[in-house]
Amino acid sequence: MVQQYQNTIDVRELCRWINLSPSVFYYKQLSGNVGAKPSTHTTKQDATLVENTVVVNDIRNLLSQEFVCYGYEKVTAQLRTQNYIINKKKVYRLMNESNLLLGKVIKTSGKRQFVQHRKISANYPMEYLCLDIKYVWIQGESCWYYLLTIIDVYSRKVIEWTLQKSIKQIDVINMFRSINRTHNIKGVTIRNDNGSQFIANSVKQFLISAEAKQEFTHIATPEENSYIEAYHSILQREVIERFEFAGYYHAKITIKNYVEFYNNTRIHRSIGFIAPQQKWEQGLAFSPLRQQVAQDPEDLSRFFEEKISCHENGQEENFSSKTGPDLDKSGGTAYLRLSGENEKRGEGEILHNRFKKSVQEYGG
Numbered sequence: 001m002v003q004q005y006q007n008t009i010d011v012r013e014l015c016r017w018i019n020l021s022p023s024v025f026y027y028k029q030l031s032g033n034v035g036a037k038p039s040t041h042t043t044k045q046d047a048t049l050v051e052n053t054v055v056v057n058d059i060r061n062l063l064s065q066e067f068v069c070y071g072y073e074k075v076t077a078q079l080r081t082q083n084y085i086i087n088k089k090k091v092y093r094l095m096n097e098s099n100l101l102l103g104k105v106i107k108t109s110g111k112r113q114f115v116q117h118r119k120i121s122a123n124y125p126m127e128y129l130c131l132d133i134k135y136v137w138i139q140g141e142s143c144w145y146y147l148l149t150i151i152d153v154y155s156r157k158v159i160e161w162t163l164q165k166s167i168k169q170i171d172v173i174n175m176f177r178s179i180n181r182t183h184n185i186k187g188v189t190i191r192n193d194n195g196s197q198f199i200a201n202s203v204k205q206f207l208i209s210a211e212a213k214q215e216f217t218h219i220a221t222p223e224e225n226s227y228i229e230a231y232h233s234i235l236q237r238e239v240i241e242r243f244e245f246a247g248y249y250h251a252k253i254t255i256k257n258y259v260e261f262y263n264n265t266r267i268h269r270s271i272g273f274i275a276p277q278q279k280w281e282q283g284l285a286f287s288p289l290r291q292q293v294a295q296d297p298e299d300l301s302r303f304f305e306e307k308i309s310c311h312e313n314g315q316e317e318n319f320s321s322k323t324g325p326d327l328d329k330s331g332g333t334a335y336l337r338l339s340g341e342n343e344k345r346g347e348g349e350i351l352h353n354r355f356k357k358s359v360q361e362y363g364g
Contacts (some may be wrong), residue, residue: 217231
């Protein structure tokens with residue numbers, strides 16, 4: 001309709017009639033791939049730049065040797081022995097473009113739920129989690145390590161992290177298992193990019209079984225995962241660029257100490273110039289999990305002490321819950337399971353002993 005009458009009536013007026021934004025009418029889809037253009041050169045350890053065509057020729061020479069039938073990971077390792085500073089994703093791209101992958105292609109089954117909104121509006125802790133992998137150069141070992149970090153969007157608190165020579169599917173699953181034991185990921189929305197570790201069927205199935213929601217950023221759009229990208233940028237500026245790591249354990253201890261400082265001491269502008277742990281504690285009051293999940297043994301301790309105090313003072317009717325709590329460890333998470341049985345017993349000493357025994361069984 002707009003195209004038919006645009007020569008006689010103003011386009012904006014026509015768009016207003018049919019409730020269409022003029023920008024949508026004028027939009028023209030760009031051809032080619034979206035996102036940043038791939039690099040054309042590769043750096044060597046002596047800081048010289050080499051064209052990717054030279055890298056591909058080196059790969060061809062390597063694969064042309066008798067009995068050599070390497071995939072992209074082994075080719076990456078061999079290129080690094082030739083003083084190339086290169087990661088396996090780039091090697092995979094170069095080999096794929098040159099048909100050197102020996103027919104091996106990374107695929108995954110099932111549909112992926114892509115993000116709907118770039119910005120996340122989190123209202124309480126453990127509503128949204130973001131995760132990503134960062135490369136960390138260990139000078140003492142002259143090799144790269146992989147840092148996988150999971151943060152809470154509401155408080156920007158680092159929930160879990162690991163530093164390893166490689167990150168596999170099982171490593172991602174084990175990290176979420178750990179978080180599920182301490183915080184319960186049921187109903188939590190988890191945002192990640194399209195890395196092979198995250199799109200793996202085993203990871204998706206585990207999160208489905210834990211009743212967590214997984215969403216993927218669009219290809220070549222790191223801004224959709226800006227929260228974890230911002231944390232890794234802070235880590236790069238305040239730790240990685242300031243320290244030369246003598247070895248793996250030096251890097252691991254340094255990052256461990258920094259994460260403790262970041263969570264408990266370092267003020268964060270986007271959450272009101274307070275530390276992430278302080279924001280986390282403020283948000284617990286709004287969390288729907290607060291009423292059922294015991295996030296900290298100290299929370300249980302305060303609950304029981306209030307219950308015992310009310311009993312000893314003969315004021316149990318004033319207690320918000322007229323039942324005593326048990327510790328339910330089902331699902332790997334500590335829940336407050338209420339039963340009237342404790343009320344009938346009516347002895348604070350028995351209740352206190354049950355609390356201590358339950359916490360010991362839980363591992364507190």
